[in-house]
Amino acid sequence: MTEYPVIDDPNVFHAACEALAAGTGPVAVDVERASGFRYSQRAYLVQVFRRDAGVFLFDPPALGDFAPLQTAIGDVEWVFHAASQDLPSLRELDLEPRTLFDTELASRLLGHDRVGLAAVVEEVLGITLKKEHSAADWSTRPLPDSWLDYAALDVLYLVDVRDRLAEELEESGKTEFAAQEFAATLAQPPRPPRDDPWRRLSGLHQVKGARNLAVARALWEAREQYAQQQDTSPGRLVPDRSLVAAVLANPQSKHALAGVQAFNGRASRSELDRWWDAIVRGRESDDLPRARVSSDALPPARAWAERNPEADARLKLARPAVEAVAEELHMPTENLLKPEMLRRVAWTPPELTTDAVATALTALGARPWQIEQTTQKIVDAFVEAGQTPDPGLASES
Structure with missing residues (x-):
């Protein structure tokens, strides 16, 4: 015992x-x-x-x-x-x-x-x-x-x-x-609820068209409601791939939905009425989701050279400068300064002074010790990127 x-x-x-x-x-x-x-x-x-x-x-x-x-x-x-x-x-x-x-x-x-x-x-x-x-x-x-x-x-x-x-x-x-x-x-405050959390369905990229997206949304919402009622992880009831498979199969009846082999999971058949009702609801919905949603996410760094070459030059000089500080401090770079913070100030830089960059990093959530360790290095790198452009920078991956 x-x-x-x-x-x-x-x-x-x-x-x-x-x-x-x-x-x-x-x-x-x-x-x-x-x-x-x-x-x-x-x-x-x-x-x-x-x-x-x-x-x-x-x-x-x-x-x-x-x-x-x-x-x-x-x-x-x-x-x-x-x-x-x-x-x-x-x-x-x-x-x-x-x-x-x-x-x-x-x-x-x-x-x-x-x-x-x-x-x-x-x-x-x-x-x-x-x-x-x-x-x-x-x-x-x-x-x-x-x-x-x-x-x-x-x-x-x-x-x-x-x-x-x-x-x-x-x-x-x-x-x-x-x-x-x-x-x-x-x-740290609680994370705010996600906008359109149903868009996190794994495999949703396979679903094309607003009407089909509405069906996917309705299925996700039906599963979420049932999972909450049962206090069971949603994926244990019907996996994401099964919901997407039901959308792609485009069944024309409840019987046809039951015949979709890829639509499986422990609640896929026992709650068949629930899933069919969701499909019908999605097909009849007047609130059709947009195929793409706006986002404030920055483009991937590999696209910067074409879309914002000045920012690309700033990032390619500032990133190794911050990495060098992290190495000196014997810690992972992401604990010294989150990469997203550096990308943000590189994409849309403030005035190139330590005070202005420090203010920008503070607004992004950086701690005082992080700002103290990195701000001057970032400013120096940004100034160098603007004063001595290197043609090779834009071609680097």
Whole structure:
């Protein structure tokens, strides 16, 4: 039997919260979801560790109210590995840290070659973790003992890792870099809903014509509604490829739809009326979608030489300059400055001064430490691109 039982009783939960409140130092926190199995991204297990308290595994569906846990640990630092993945699920439970430390992000800033939890624990502490249940269906009840042991290990060593990485950050002069990144992670607002999310259907590029796109949209909406009702991942009901296959087959009756071999999935036949009604609704819709939608996305860099040669020249000089700074700092370039930010200022540059470029990067979401490290290099590269045009730049890939 596992030494880490799931806590689903309110009395035991309150006792665990009292133990955590009496513990010392930061708390390690992790969440297990049922991504790929359930429609929602809710937490099905919350793991917490604190020194002098121990590891506790909490069952959110059974407990419901997590206010006692927030009270117990809300004022101390929470340690995560990839905090941005767990914060939305925790916030659904009204669990919110005031400060955090992200061991994955710290590992990136320190230039570690591998930043997965098992790799970081092994590199920093010399302890090998098995990651065999990371893609499991954590909505399963009862949870197998082996899964619970795995879940406990996700937090058991995390505070020790945090302390070692904090030392590395201090030694490398990156403590402030990390502090700004952690604060930005905590302050990151939820992603706004996508416009026309049905356009993310895999294989939709095969569908031609507004009327057929309307059918694809109606099928996607019908599947989404049913998946939400069943709390099941949409693709487990009917895969994207099957919805697209139904559109392309253009069946003229419900019986013909049932005969489309490529229209499969566990709900493809049991909910046949639902899918046929969606096809009819799409065919009769007066609201026909546009074949193409406007976007503020920049063209791919390979097209810049033809479409905006001045921007192409700026990017081709600024990109290696930023990469060189990242190499000096021993971190991935994308953690020094997101490539999209550099492309944006290269495509439509502000006045070529450090203040103007810094303002533009700030508006794009760059942190002060990133701006301090890169702004002058970007300005110098842009000025050079404008003053000494190289005919070879436009022909480079």
